[in-house]
Amino acid sequence: QVQLVESGGGLVQAGGSLRLSCAASGRTLSRLNIGWFRQAPGKEREFVAAITWAGVSTYYADSVKGRFTISRDNAKNTVYLQMNNLKPEDTAVYYCAVVNWGRWSASQYDYWGQGTQVTVSS
Numbered sequence: 001q002v003q004l005v006e007s008g009g010g011l012v013q014a015g016g017s018l019r020l021s022c023a024a025s026g027r028t029l030s031r032l033n034i035g036w037f038r039q040a041p042g043k044e045r046e047f048v049a050a051i052t053w054a055g056v057s058t059y060y061a062d063s064v065k066g067r068f069t070i071s072r073d074n075a076k077n078t079v080y081l082q083m084n085n086l087k088p089e090d091t092a093v094y095y096c097a098v099v100n101w102g103r104w105s106a107s108q109y110d111y112w113g114q115g116t117q118v119t120v121s122s
Contacts, residue, residue: 001111002027004034004096009116012086020081020116022096029053030074035099036081037106038092039115045106049081050099059104064090086120093117 008020022034035050049060049070058070069082079096093115100108 002029002032002098004098004111004113006094006096006113006116009094009118011119011121014087014120014122016086016120017082017084018086018118020083020094020096020118022079022081022113024077028074029072029077029079032098033101034070034072034079034096035104036070036079036094036096038090038094038118039106040089040092043092045095047104047106048094050101050104051079052101057101061104083118086118088120088122091118091120 003025005023012018031053033052036048037045038048039045047061048064051058051070051072055072067085072079095112095115097109
């Protein structure tokens with residue numbers, strides 16, 4: 001199983017931006033669909049965005065559409081999540097995972113990295 005490592009989180013004011021990275025070790029990401037999920041305190045882990053292995057298709061949760069952009073650089077074995085116009089409700093630990101396209105429930109996946117904390121202050 002590929003090991004994914006998330007990074008790039010931090011503390012930002014509402015309206016600010018962050019770019020998260022999801023890097024792979026031990027295996028190339030280039031043939032894998034990758035998704036971002038997040039989990040806020042006391043809430044279930046939820047889907048945020050996903051990108052196909054070639055980067056041709058993307059899919060977003062309604063809550064982030066128009067604000068977040070998922071992209072990938074297969075040469076760098078990395079997937080990114082650009083987050084703009086952040087809101088306090090975006091505060092969560094963000095995780096990336098290998099996904100099956102169309103399956104957006106976090107409960108369907110067993111392998112997770114350590115995540116990266118994003119905190120948006122009002």
